[in-house]
Amino acid sequence: MNPILLTKDEERPFLRLDLDQSAASGARDLFLSAADSFGRGIEQVVEFDPGYKLHDDECFEIHDFPISEDLIGFCRQPLSAERVDSADFAALPINGIVGYDFSAGQRKLYFQNFDSRRVLIPGRRFAILPMADASTFKQLTKPVLLLDANITAVWNDGVLRFKSFHLAKQLFDLSTYFTEATDEQIGTFVAHARLKCSDSSKFMGACNTWSRTKIALILRGGILDHATGDMIRDAAASVEYEIQMDRDRIVLPEEKGALRSLLQFLDEDIYRGPISQRRLLSSGKRQIE
Structure with a gap:
């Protein structure tokens, strides 16, 4: 060879x-x-x-x-x-x-x-x-x-x-299967009726590769399109996640650590162990039929 x-x-x-x-x-x-x-x-x-x-x-x-x-x-x-x-x-x-x-x-x-x-x-x-x-x-x-x-x-x-x-991804072009959120998609995200952003330009500047990836996944999953304010509050309470709301809108935090936690919550990474009842962070969430 x-x-x-x-x-x-x-x-x-x-x-x-x-x-x-x-x-x-x-x-x-x-x-x-x-x-x-x-x-x-x-x-x-x-x-x-x-x-x-x-x-x-x-x-x-x-x-x-x-x-x-x-x-x-x-x-x-x-x-x-x-x-x-x-x-x-x-x-x-x-x-x-x-x-x-x-x-x-x-x-x-x-x-x-x-x-x-x-x-x-x-x-x-x-x-x-x-x-x-x-x-x-x-x-x-x-x-x-x-x-x-x-x-x-x-x-x-x-x-x-x-x-x-x-x-x-260093060897193959996987962009067809995996893309980070573009600036336009981030604009769509912050303008969502279920979210409240005080400064969209500042928010966009705070987005790194990880957060852009999460935002792309959240948009692709459409979870914000189907969740009501009460559903979001109930979901946050079930995993003891403190979420900031303005009526039925989620307030997007400006601090990077808080933003990371919110995006993990919205992408359903946070859950409670069915046996231990511990609050856990998922390493993967492929849907089980």
Whole structure:
């Protein structure tokens, strides 16, 4: 196997890492072993939902996930891809490495994340390696690239599986499935009849990535469209959450900590344990039929 490097260079997005026979065999074993480890322990496959936090025995799945035909072609016939030179490692914006398996009619791609820490460049890092005398070392004089024993995602003939949204979004465009609230959507949010905002510009300025994400989820869920003032008060009382209301409108707080708590409440992250009756913060809330 000659792995394919993914780069952020628009002119050279896919490059072949040319390996000698022994290294190619080792790379294949590494990726296949990593894929086996990735699949081991998965008891539940969850359709990708950006509002859900996976448990240890779960993974996300997206069907009909598009992959570049160029990448598939290079993985099928690696020698058709441009070779990378070790001199490129210092400046090349590599963000992923792809292994593959097209044996027996399969179409499987194995994705690893990549960052600059996995390239050892003489002068940037002082690396040493043993000589013939194993107790004597010499300085690294050529760039070295490290392959990992873990993979971030597996693409199997159109089906993408991954366990970490944070890592997956560095490799794939998931904007179709997950978007933060735009300024226009935040404007829609603060203008909702169920909310009261004293300064919409200040509120928008206080919104970070996390809060924009929560607002997008709340708008998508439509919970404010169906909740009455009494429903909101009752829900807050049931989990002992102190909510500030002006008649039947929720007052949006300006302090970031208070805003975070409110958005967690509106996105139904706060609940009471059915056995312990403790007030808990949900790690995931995929609806159970």
